[in-house]
Amino acid sequence: MTAPLVARPLSAEAFRPFGDVLEAQGDPDRIINDGHCGRWHDRARIDMAGGPAGLSIFRASPRRFPVSIGLLERHPLGSQAFVPMAAAPFLVVVAPDAGGLPGAPLAFVAGPGQGVNYLRGVWHAVLTPLAPPGLFAVLDRVDEAPNLEEHRLPAPLVVVPDAASGAGLEI
Amino acid sequence: MTAPLVARPLSAEAFRPFGDVLEAQGDPDRIINDGHCGRWHDRARIDMAGGPAGLSIFRASPRRFPVSIGLLERHPLGSQAFVPMAAAPFLVVVAPDAGGLPGAPLAFVAGPGQGVNYLRGVWHAVLTPLAPPGLFAVLDRVDEAPNLEEHRLPAPLVVVPDAASGAGLEI
Numbered sequence: 001m002t003a004p005l006v007a008r009p010l011s012a013e014a015f016r017p018f019g020d021v022l023e024a025q026g027d028p029d030r031i032i033n034d035g036h037c038g039r040w041h042d043r044a045r046i047d048m049a050g051g052p053a054g055l056s057i058f059r060a061s062p063r064r065f066p067v068s069i070g071l072l073e074r075h076p077l078g079s080q081a082f083v084p085m086a087a088a089p090f091l092v093v094v095a096p097d098a099g100g101l102p103g104a105p106l107a108f109v110a111g112p113g114q115g116v117n118y119l120r121g122v123w124h125a126v127l128t129p130l131a132p133p134g135l136f137a138v139l140d141r142v143d144e145a146p147n148l149e150e151h152r153l154p155a156p157l158v159v160v161p162d163a164a165s166g167a168g169l170e171i
Numbered sequence: 172m173t174a175p176l177v178a179r180p181l182s183a184e185a186f187r188p189f190g191d192v193l194e195a196q197g198d199p200d201r202i203i204n205d206g207h208c209g210r211w212h213d214r215a216r217i218d219m220a221g222g223p224a225g226l227s228i229f230r231a232s233p234r235r236f237p238v239s240i241g242l243l244e245r246h247p248l249g250s251q252a253f254v255p256m257a258a259a260p261f262l263v264v265v266a267p268d269a270g271g272l273p274g275a276p277l278a279f280v281a282g283p284g285q286g287v288n289y290l291r292g293v294w295h296a297v298l299t300p301l302a303p304p305g306l307f308a309v310l311d312r313v314d315e316a317p318n319l320e321e322h323r324l325p326a327p328l329v330v331v332p333d334a335a336s337g338a339g340l341e342i
Binding site: 023033112138 | 193194195199203204207208209210211212213214215224225226227228229230231232252254255256257258283284286288297298304306308309310313
């Protein structure tokens, strides 16, 4: 039995090798609209490998800790951004590539006001909201190019919150 | 004194000439992730006129009804999508073009779970959240091409909610 994977609060620094955290962190790059709005400019490394990007809406069933992850996937032809449409947490599980398969996974809890953009080709778990409504806007490739690789894990990964993330995650 | 403009609940049909409503309305186009997630596919008419699209974060000060609008703007070189990162309403004011200037404006209240994508060149008011946190992900052009036209209205437009939209909008 493998030890559970502990999900830490999501931070831009820890997540950088896998993608971008979409959040209003630090000072805005610009102040617009007569001072009424801050703009944190161009915060996602969008890379569609020449294909068309589109905005779609995803609605996924919320899960509760401990979360069991049986499958990781990646998109060889494009980055994929998830913007939560509610101030609700979701689980982010990623893994470095190790010779074409996922290596040792990491887990993060994205808090209210945080979205993520997975870099092209990064192994990740499917969309896992931790509270209703599970509604997200998604920016990814929208053509029919073969853009999905899946890897079923030999044993499901069990993800638990750390003490900090666990607080306030009751649905 | 001009009569106030009444903001109606946002609907995809009424908004179509100006842009797209980003929402999980009706049946999903696809069911993914072993049945746990619906995908409403490619719901925004993204048009960057050949320029680069990027994801930015905006945080704007919330306003309260009646809302006074003194300025409309448009982006001749790209569409602009706003995805709220909280289940909170925001005000959407648009106008058809009338010989290079905004024509008669329309106002809508986007409810929880609704974002908008303004078509390229559509006159609109600046981002106007109606409740905290005023946090949005924005997909628009991120280069330095001259992509902003502004029109200051001769008299400010006063926007009020209709009976349906007004309910539940207290901050």
